[in-house]
Amino acid sequence: MTETPKSLARRPEWPSSVSRPVATPLQPSVVYSSPDPTALDKQYAEGTGYTYAREGHPNATVLAQKIDMLEGIDMLEGVEGGIVNGSGMAAVSTVLFGLLKAGDHVIGADQLYGRTLRLMTQDLPRFGIETTLADPTDAASFEAAIQPNTRMMIVEVVSNPTIRIADMEGIAKIANERGILLMVDNTFTTPRGYRPFDHGADIVVHSVTKLLAGHADATLGYAVAKDPALNEAIYIANTTFGMTASPFDCWLAERGLQTFEIRYDRAEATATTLAEALAGVKGVKRVFHPSRNDHPDHNRALQILGNRPGNMLSIEIEGGRPAADAMTRAAPELPFAPTLGDVGTTLSHPASSSHRALTPEGRADLGISEGFFRVSVGLEDPDMLIAEFTKAIAESQKA
DSSP: OOOOOOOTTSOOOOOOOSSOOSSOOOOOOSBOOOSSHHHHHHHHHHTOSOSBGGGOOHHHHHHHHHHHHHTTGGGSTTOOOOEEESSHHHHHHHHHHHHOOTTOEEEEETTSOHHHHHIIIIIGGGGTOEEEEEOTTOHHHHHHTOOTTEEEEEEESBOTTTOOBOOHHHHHHHHHHHTOEEEEEOTTTHHHHOOGGGGTOSEEEEETTTTTTOSSOOOOEEEEESSHHHHHHHHHHHHHTTOOOOHHHHHHHHHHHTTHHHHHHHHHHHHHHHHHHHTTSTTEEEEEOTTSTTSTTHHHHHHHHTTOOOSEEEEEETTHHHHHHHHHHTOTTSOBOSOOOOSSOEEEOGGGTTTTTSOHHHHHHHTOOTTEEEEEOOSSOHHHHHHHHHHHHHHHHHO
8 A cells, every 4th residue: 555645735743852942943934723713712812822923923922021121021010011013113103003093192202213203293193193292301391282182292211313311200290190191212222221111101112123133134113011901902003003023033133132231331331432532523513422511411311311321422513414425425334324223333314314304494493404413333442433433524524
């Protein structure tokens, strides 16, 4: 009797072992099989296991658990784990569209990330959600913007790209007293510099793409709410809108997190050194870094961040767009790219990238000129960076 041949289309059982892998396995499967319909019903009812990758997968779970730990969620009673999204803007969007409805009002900081500002000013109003922008450095500005239908406030602790420090204590106090949800984008600060839940926040989001993953090779976001009901609504929006996180990107980011604290500390120390050096370079009009005494929010930075000024700084050079073009051309080893948090230092020009959608007047109101650069400091030797910037700025002034 001839044996029926086996089909290569059938997948064998995954090999079992009494030992376990030291490195996190990558699990790219889109679907997971269940033994029978009753078991699947039970799985959905109890929220255990995996069914379809859009609803969750092991690599997203592992990554979320690690970020939960950084944000101190594992120490908070009743708070469920965070949700990993396909990008930082996916994290912001799932919170807004998962928790808001037509007729609600949102107050956002007027110095939010450019795409978040676009969402506030152009997209939410299309869905009947009212928005107002307020000065995050002045809690009274947020209080004055409150309406009877205000549902949420959105703040970055350190603003992107102007490096201003929000009055987190004042804003959180107002939000908590008035029963308004406070969402904090903690991308710049990271849990290494600031943990929003310890200071009155209701919701925390991250662009994991940046400092947490840290190698400019994974696009991801993260969102979590203190209230389990809100967290469930965010999860449902994330699943419904298909803002799925790639297993491979989650695997890369989880690997990057293993060196996050070391990377953050090194880059932060270098940023402090670089900011001090650039302040004395001819052609530099202003340097913004929370460690500097001349930073407009220096005292608040000390109060909120302590000795954690972060790896982000901004500079403004003289000469406008011609000087900006000349500077980037004169520094080919400093990637001119609209990102941050990489192991290498990168330059960003908000007027031509993140904040290009704003009018020149709108950018000017925020202090963003054609000579304004955001600098994400990486892991290079500080003296090398100082030399590269000094040379590039000198070339810019010839323009």
